[in-house]
Amino acid sequence: MMRIECPWCGGRDETEFHYGGEAHIARPEDPDALSDEAWADYLFMRANPRGVHAERWMHAQGCRRWFNVLRHTASHEVVAVYPMGAPRPDLPETAA
Amino acid sequence: MTGPRRLPAGGRIDRSRTVAFRFDGRRYTGHPGDTLASALLANGVRLFGRSFKYHRPRGVMAAGAEEPNALVLLEPGPFAEPNLRATEIGLYDGLAAESVNRWPSLRFDLGALTGLASGLFVAGFYYKTFMWPPSWWNRIYAPAIRRMAGLARAPREPDPESYEHRHAHCDVLVVGGGPAGIAAAHAAAASGARVVLADERPHPGGSLLDGPERVEDKDGAAWAERMLAGTSALLLPHTTAFGYYDHNFVALAERLTEGLSPSERAGRPRQRIWHVRARRVVLATGAHERPLVFPGNDRPGVMLARSVTAYIHRYGVLPGSRAVFLANDDSVYAASREFARHGGEVAAFVDLRADSTADADDLPVLRGAVPLRTLGRRAVTGIEIESEGAARRIACDLIAMGGGWNPAVHLFSQSRGTLRWDDRLQTFVPGRSAQAERSVGAAAGRFDLEGCIAEGAEAGAAFARELGFDAPAPPAPPERPQRPALAQTAPPAGRSKAFVDFQNDVTAADVALARREGMHSVEHLKRWTTLGMATDQGKTSNVNGLTLMAAGLGRPPAEVGHTTFRPPYTPVPFGALAGRNIAALADPVRRTPMQDWQEANGAVFEPVGQWRRARYYPRGGETMREAVTRECRAVREAAGILDASTLGKIDIRGPDAAELLNRIYTNGWKTLAVGRCRYGLMLGEDGMVFDDGVTTRTGEHRYLMTTTSGNAAAVLEWLEEWLQTEWPGLQVYCTSVTEQWGTITVSGPQARALLEPLVEDIDLDPAAFPFLSMREARIGGAPGRIFRIAFTGELSYEVNLPWRRCLPVWERLVEAGAVPYGTEAMHVLRAEKGFIVVGHETDGTVTPVDLGMERMVSSRKDFIGRRSLARPDSRRPDRKQLVGLLPEDPAEVLQEGAQIIETPRGSPPVPMLGHVTSSYWSAAMGRGFALALVKGGRARHGDRVWASATTGESRVQIVDPVFYDREGARLDG
Amino acid sequence: MARYSIFSLARNALTGHRDWPELWRSPEPRPAYEVVIVGGGGHGLATAYYLAKEHGVTDVAVVEKGWLAGGNIARNTTIIRSNYLWDESAAIYEHGLKLWEGLSRELNFNVMLRQRGVMNLAHTEHDVRESIRRVNANRLNGVDAEWLDAEGVKAFCPPISISPDVRYPVLGATLQRRGGVARHDAVAWGYARGADARGVDIVQHCEVTGIRRVRGRVTGVETSRGFIGARKVALVAAGHSSVLAQMAGLRLPVESHPLQAMVSEPLKPVLDCVVMSNAVHVYISQSDKGELVLGAGIDAFNSYGQRGGLHVLEDQLAALMQLFPAFSRARLLRSWGGIVDVCPDASPIVSKTPVEGLYINCGWGTGGFKATPSSGWAFAHTIARDEPHKLNAPFALDRFTSGALIDEHGAAAVAH
Numbered sequence A: 001m002m003r004i005e006c007p008w009c010g011g012r013d014e015t016e017f018h019y020g021g022e023a024h025i026a027r028p029e030d031p032d033a034l035s036d037e038a039w040a041d042y043l044f045m046r047a048n049p050r051g052v053h054a055e056r057w058m059h060a061q062g063c064r065r066w067f068n069v070l071r072h073t074a075s076h077e078v079v080a081v082y083p084m085g086a087p088r089p090d091l092p093e094t095a096a
Numbered sequence B: 001m002t003g004p005r006r007l008p009a010g011g012r013i014d015r016s017r018t019v020a021f022r023f024d025g026r027r028y029t030g031h032p033g034d035t036l037a038s039a040l041l042a043n044g045v046r047l048f049g050r051s052f053k054y055h056r057p058r059g060v061m062a063a064g065a066e067e068p069n070a071l072v073l074l075e076p077g078p079f080a081e082p083n084l085r086a087t088e089i090g091l092y093d094g095l096a097a098e099s100v101n102r103w104p105s106l107r108f109d110l111g112a113l114t115g116l117a118s119g120l121f122v123a124g125f126y127y128k129t130f131m132w133p134p135s136w137w138n139r140i141y142a143p144a145i146r147r148m149a150g151l152a153r154a155p156r157e158p159d160p161e162s163y164e165h166r167h168a169h170c171d172v173l174v175v176g177g178g179p180a181g182i183a184a185a186h187a188a189a190a191s192g193a194r195v196v197l198a199d200e201r202p203h204p205g206g207s208l209l210d211g212p213e214r215v216e217d218k219d220g221a222a223w224a225e226r227m228l229a230g231t232s233a234l235l236l237p238h239t240t241a242f243g244y245y246d247h248n249f250v251a252l253a254e255r256l257t258e259g260l261s262p263s264e265r266a267g268r269p270r271q272r273i274w275h276v277r278a279r280r281v282v283l284a285t286g287a288h289e290r291p292l293v294f295p296g297n298d299r300p301g302v303m304l305a306r307s308v309t310a311y312i313h314r315y316g317v318l319p320g321s322r323a324v325f326l327a328n329d330d331s332v333y334a335a336s337r338e339f340a341r342h343g344g345e346v347a348a349f350v351d352l353r354a355d356s357t358a359d360a361d362d363l364p365v366l367r368g369a370v371p372l373r374t375l376g377r378r379a380v381t382g383i384e385i386e387s388e389g390a391a392r393r394i395a396c397d398l399i400a401m402g403g404g405w406n407p408a409v410h411l412f413s414q415s416r417g418t419l420r421w422d423d424r425l426q427t428f429v430p431g432r433s434a435q436a437e438r439s440v441g442a443a444a445g446r447f448d449l450e451g452c453i454a455e456g457a458e459a460g461a462a463f464a465r466e467l468g469f470d471a472p473a474p475p476a477p478p479e480r481p482q483r484p485a486l487a488q489t490a491p492p493a494g495r496s497k498a499f500v501d502f503q504n505d506v507t508a509a510d511v512a513l514a515r516r517e518g519m520h521s522v523e524h525l526k527r528w529t530t531l532g533m534a535t536d537q538g539k540t541s542n543v544n545g546l547t548l549m550a551a552g553l554g555r556p557p558a559e560v561g562h563t564t565f566r567p568p569y570t571p572v573p574f575g576a577l578a579g580r581n582i583a584a585l586a587d588p589v590r591r592t593p594m595q596d597w598q599e600a601n602g603a604v605f606e607p608v609g610q611w612r613r614a615r616y617y618p619r620g621g622e623t624m625r626e627a628v629t630r631e632c633r634a635v636r637e638a639a640g641i642l643d644a645s646t647l648g649k650i651d652i653r654g655p656d657a658a659e660l661l662n663r664i665y666t667n668g669w670k671t672l673a674v675g676r677c678r679y680g681l682m683l684g685e686d687g688m689v690f691d692d693g694v695t696t697r698t699g700e701h702r703y704l705m706t707t708t709s710g711n712a713a714a715v716l717e718w719l720e721e722w723l724q725t726e727w728p729g730l731q732v733y734c735t736s737v738t739e740q741w742g743t744i745t746v747s748g749p750q751a752r753a754l755l756e757p758l759v760e761d762i763d764l765d766p767a768a769f770p771f772l773s774m775r776e777a778r779i780g781g782a783p784g785r786i787f788r789i790a791f792t793g794e795l796s797y798e799v800n801l802p803w804r805r806c807l808p809v810w811e812r813l814v815e816a817g818a819v820p821y822g823t824e825a826m827h828v829l830r831a832e833k834g835f836i837v838v839g840h841e842t843d844g845t846v847t848p849v850d851l852g853m854e855r856m857v858s859s860r861k862d863f864i865g866r867r868s869l870a871r872p873d874s875r876r877p878d879r880k881q882l883v884g885l886l887p888e889d890p891a892e893v894l895q896e897g898a899q900i901i902e903t904p905r906g907s908p909p910v911p912m913l914g915h916v917t918s919s920y921w922s923a924a925m926g927r928g929f930a931l932a933l934v935k936g937g938r939a940r941h942g943d944r945v946w947a948s949a950t951t952g953e954s955r956v957q958i959v960d961p962v963f964y965d966r967e968g969a970r971l972d973g
Numbered sequence C: 001m002a003r004y005s006i007f008s009l010a011r012n013a014l015t016g017h018r019d020w021p022e023l024w025r026s027p028e029p030r031p032a033y034e035v036v037i038v039g040g041g042g043h044g045l046a047t048a049y050y051l052a053k054e055h056g057v058t059d060v061a062v063v064e065k066g067w068l069a070g071g072n073i074a075r076n077t078t079i080i081r082s083n084y085l086w087d088e089s090a091a092i093y094e095h096g097l098k099l100w101e102g103l104s105r106e107l108n109f110n111v112m113l114r115q116r117g118v119m120n121l122a123h124t125e126h127d128v129r130e131s132i133r134r135v136n137a138n139r140l141n142g143v144d145a146e147w148l149d150a151e152g153v154k155a156f157c158p159p160i161s162i163s164p165d166v167r168y169p170v171l172g173a174t175l176q177r178r179g180g181v182a183r184h185d186a187v188a189w190g191y192a193r194g195a196d197a198r199g200v201d202i203v204q205h206c207e208v209t210g211i212r213r214v215r216g217r218v219t220g221v222e223t224s225r226g227f228i229g230a231r232k233v234a235l236v237a238a239g240h241s242s243v244l245a246q247m248a249g250l251r252l253p254v255e256s257h258p259l260q261a262m263v264s265e266p267l268k269p270v271l272d273c274v275v276m277s278n279a280v281h282v283y284i285s286q287s288d289k290g291e292l293v294l295g296a297g298i299d300a301f302n303s304y305g306q307r308g309g310l311h312v313l314e315d316q317l318a319a320l321m322q323l324f325p326a327f328s329r330a331r332l333l334r335s336w337g338g339i340v341d342v343c344p345d346a347s348p349i350v351s352k353t354p355v356e357g358l359y360i361n362c363g364w365g366t367g368g369f370k371a372t373p374s375s376g377w378a379f380a381h382t383i384a385r386d387e388p389h390k391l392n393a394p395f396a397l398d399r400f401t402s403g404a405l406i407d408e409h410g411a412a413a414v415a416h
Helices: A036-043 B036-042 B110-117 B134-148 B179-190 B220-228 B305-315 B331-341 B410-414 B449-466 B508-516 B522-529 B542-553 B574-578 B595-600 B624-637 B657-664 B712-725 B751-758 B803-815 B823-832 C006-014 C042-055 C087-101 C103-107 C125-140 C150-156 C184-197 C241-247 C310-323 C325-329 C369-385
Strands: A003-006 A010-013 A018-022 A052-058 A066-072 A078-083 B019-023 B026-030 B071-074 B081-085 B095-099 B163-175 B195-198 B234-236 B239-245 B249-255 B271-283 B287-289 B302-304 B322-327 B345-351 B365-367 B370-376 B380-387 B390-395 B398-402 B405-407 B419-422 B427-430 B437-439 B499-501 B604-608 B611-616 B640-643 B648-653 B677-683 B689-699 B702-707 B733-736 B741-747 B774-779 B782-787 B796-802 B880-887 B899-901 B914-922 B927-935 B944-949 B952-959 C032-038 C060-063 C118-122 C146-149 C172-176 C201-203 C208-214 C217-223 C226-235 C255-264 C274-277 C282-286 C292-298 C331-342 C349-352 C358-362
Touching: A003 A078, A018 B712, A052 B712, A066 B712, B019 B036, B026 B036, B036 B305, B081 C331, B134 C103, B163 B179, B163 B449, B163 B574, B179 B195, B179 B220, B179 B271, B179 B449, B195 B239, B195 B271, B239 B410, B271 B449, B271 B574, B287 B305, B302 B305, B305 B322, B305 B331, B305 B398, B322 B331, B331 B345, B331 B398, B345 B380, B345 B390, B380 B398, B405 B427, B437 B449, B499 B508, B499 B542, B508 B522, B508 B542, B522 B542, B574 C310, B574 C325, B574 C331, B595 B611, B595 B803, B611 B624, B611 B823, B624 B640, B624 B823, B624 B914, B640 B803, B640 B823, B648 B657, B648 B689, B648 B712, B657 B677, B657 B702, B657 B712, B689 B712, B689 B782, B702 B712, B712 B733, B741 B751, B741 B803, B751 B796, B751 B803, B782 B803, B796 B803, B823 B914, B823 B927, B880 B914, B899 C125, B914 C125, B927 B952, B944 C125, C032 C042, C032 C217, C042 C060, C042 C184, C042 C369, C060 C184, C060 C226, C087 C103, C087 C125, C087 C369, C103 C184, C118 C125, C118 C150, C125 C146, C125 C172, C146 C150, C150 C172, C184 C201, C184 C369, C208 C241, C226 C241, C226 C369, C241 C255, C241 C358, C255 C310, C274 C310, C282 C310, C292 C310, C310 C325, C310 C331, C349 C369, C358 C369
Parallel strands: B019 B095, B163 B195, B163 B271, B195 B234, B271 B437, B302 B398, B322 B345, B322 B398, B345 B365, C032 C060, C032 C226, C060 C201, C118 C274, C226 C358
Antiparallel strands: A003 A010, A018 A052, A052 A066, A066 A078, B019 B026, B071 B081, B071 B095, B239 B249, B249 B271, B287 B405, B370 B380, B380 B390, B419 B427, B604 B611, B640 B741, B648 B702, B648 B733, B677 B689, B689 B702, B741 B796, B774 B782, B782 B796, B880 B927, B880 B952, B899 B914, B899 B944, B914 B927, B944 B952, C118 C172, C146 C172, C208 C217, C217 C226, C255 C292, C255 C331, C274 C282, C282 C292, C349 C358
16 A cells, blocks of 8 residues: 655555546546547546556545645655646656 | 474573364464474475466465465354464464365375376466367357366455555665664664664564674564664664565555454454555665475475575474485575584585585585485475486485575565566666665675674664764675575476476476567566466566576576566455445545435435435335335425435635636626525536536625536536636635535425524515525524525425524424435436536436527636537537327336437347437326437437337337426426 | 367377477567557457458568566456447457357467456446347347346345445346456466467567658657567557557557556355446456456556556445445455556547558457457558548547547436
């Protein structure tokens, strides 16, 4: 079971959180302007990398705040935690 | 004296007490402090069990967790524990155990007949046969295989004992209470760090208790006690660290009742699972001695050399009187000395290494000799060896073997640390760490006592310093002494079976066969032969197996590699892992304010989300149909009351609340006036209906949203997710108030008359209080709200009251003549009106258009899911659409889940048009009716089709889904 | 290929089993093939087998980055059934079940299919409704299915508890008698042996690092053992589908998750069928070896780690205690994890791609084992003919654009 650093509450067990999938998928401003393909891309297509993944978590049994996490999907190492709306941080070479 | 093999003195047993126990029905005696294995060995018992495949007689080989052979079923009846290792069962008075996997008895086991055909039953044989005739596989072959396999009988009765879970955080977790672990715990705790020391055995000391070793001129136990006395370290004996997970999360199983009889255990939890989050972990898990692979090495009386010493020192038991020692490692020499010192006769000492220079005191050492076979049937009577070109037999009743040591790298490997092959030790040792842990002592491949202690102390202190504690640096551990290299494991000479995996009967020949058949990967070797898959998970067999494979392939063992170590290190009861989250606590039931009343009044309940809702209230001997019919009539003709407290309620506040609703719901919300209610549908972004409910504007910037009972939490999370992740600019706050407000729905033409006497402040007259509006009022003296919304189609008042003020109002309504109705009647009444229920009429594939709710879908704004409604598949004309169904036979109530087909009695595959989503008996219509989703159904009103159910096919007519009061004339009573 | 039978076994016993040939060769990869299949798991090997057998395409290499059949085929809980709700799913899984029923003979390799029956339990009125809906759909699709009430469940599976006093009592179950379990490794080995005998090269320890394309058409794969040319490249690497697809510039509607499973120590026969419960969330069977084999849902997060959290197992076992309180004292022997790739509609993708000559088979989620034969069969057809078979046509990539999803999540479990 992973330990995740909530930016508001501190480190807590994974079981306190809800996972929210890939981060930085912004809802299109004008969905009507999108082709079916572009809409499907927003809706369903995911990067799903083997490596550092930008993803959303919510502290469901704590402050109930959403936030972003950079986590390695093979080692499960949490590389960075940052607020919603903030850009994905650049990683030092070693963390990738 | 408890048995002929008990030494007159020594051992950590309580000789002042004698306890009686039974094994396979026979009575024996032993002492507290014995294990079942030591007590039986003391009594001269050699035969402990039968192997998995060939049912060969087996004795006890080891003294701890690595024991592959001596498995028993402990205790009969509800306290039965299958497949326990006799080496780990603390003896208690009255203990009863039986051997496993034999029939009719351990001495005479018919299963052993398989041994006669063992030439056929080689690795993987079952993949090659049992295919003809095909019909025999399921009927004859497979059941026979199943009966032969399987070790102990399964428990059949509910578990009378309980288990618990505990969470712990610590600075340093030390796994293993041997010399290295104790030193680590001592050093870390001395600095003030929070330390947990988990040890699988009853007493700390580890290997120190197994032999004559002394530390600082004390015996092992005394040293361990001194080191741990006065430290702040939390010592957990009987506690196995069984799993090492991500982010230094280590799971421990503490056995709280080990060595206690069932009656002594009463009132205590049997085991406690610790979930430990450790900032640092010291792995001082020791090492397991490696057996030698030679013909007949499985005969009872063949034991690991250090285990022989352990039986002498822990339990005062000499496991044989005349022994042959077989060594591929210098540690066996010490074992032979201990054996001789305690009165055993060493018949011969064989060192497989021709170049060994170790010295066995006065004993002649047969260097470079090769064991050819063992003699005896159910116990060893001798051994045949080849020495200097000649075969010779040596009589003995014990063969003590030592093939070197395998560090217990299980937890290290589970932590994703990578292992390194050590050529001198001929085994894998910890290599690169992946988490904040360190292996020390024998677990790290170090076997000198001072070195282990120094290494442990150094690790404990270093971790404490890393964490900011003030720990003085202990002296650096001495250089590792260079151990003489071991001989490589070679395929054994001789014709009889040489076992690699004892429990699963995998022989050296099986390994060779696997190699010939192309199973070169260790994983293929494992899967083809079952090597390492037994209940010991290969603790004594894996390294021998892979080195044999490597030798056969002519490749270094490092290249062949190892299989993955997986949790648990040793088996853990399912019940312990389940903990307290069972029975009533499996998922605690949420209770409404009226639930006590409902239970007292005989309601029948159904699970709905986390709740249990009253489904109907049978009176006298009413059937469900009778009760529901009566309840429906009451609502249609007089008045009924429904406990609707389970519906989710979310208080939504803020200047942008209406905007939020506009984006979440399909319909528009900007024009809703204060005090007015509106029905809303919410979709997933895929355009499919996700939830529905009525939302009321309770103030200028304030709304009360209701959700389905099952989706309350999901909807709140949905709102919060959008607000926080996509629309942080909206000023809105959402709060769940489900359990702040209880809800009583009063419905029926007499609803107003019934409710009026309880209501102050407002006029219930529909003219003053129109449909789809809300009023604040005092009801039964309590401040509350009343909503004019109607799921039944009748004049209805939905009363919200503070949770604790609901029941008196409910009781007064009942006294006044309101008939309580349950969810089933509610479903009938709403279905008569053609109202959908999310989860009945929707299943995640249904759009609002499919439900005939186009009018609910605004074209003047965007909302979640809108774009998906424009996809080609969402616009197909033949999508399934909501319709009503009337069975041709009015007495029939269709089966919910019946499939709609065009014509009956087709042969598969029969095209399906849709299915029945809800189906009931209607008291109002005096007939059965149903709602259904049918392909292109809206254009097919009047058509006759068929409903295909498990109970048969019936003719139905497609109709409009609104069956009752289409004009809505009854809404105002 | 040496034929396996009791006679060949006896004959070899006389010679000390020294003459058995390897099950498959371990050839060096050739410079180019007609078809390169990426992924030597069950589905990939089945694809190779059917390409050779059904379509005569034998110029085929299966490249596997690790050891053969070491992915999900080695890690699943071996359940086989075909009782899916939607027509499209029922068709492909039922085709698979029929293949299963003849597979030991077909492959001359005993895959130990045990058709002991699979029960899916219903614990709420909602479950009951949806279960009956599925039974009715199954029957019309020619899939054997029965509805059992609680007593029927108890009669079919005596050790189960149908006590009404538990949190989620058993109200009934669907039963597919032809469902059951099979020996998972054997399936892969049998297909590998059969494909090898027909000339397919199986290349282990050969990791694909790139997919070479020229003008929108594949020309081969870069691997840890050099470039291998191919007219057609088929990706069948459950768990790693996104990683491979990305090499060809494709994005997939797929996310990789850990799926854990576990076994108890071996016990004498106690449970003769497969029991699955979505509501309390656990499934269980007993292997021929006697182990209780358990699984349940995925860990929530994306992962390629082949491991998950202990709490997921603890929750499953707590669920098990409701159904089989007597198993409390059975002991967990081993737990492990695989990587499943999950599609939004819980249905697979067996499809051509926008890249010419590139095919993909993925997204089987938690249920891929049972589909091994039919997945390989349909995928082989798609590769050989460059067009989908009608069995897998609905499982194309473009359904995510059109919206024609095949939602097998089971109906959304909510109630009013």
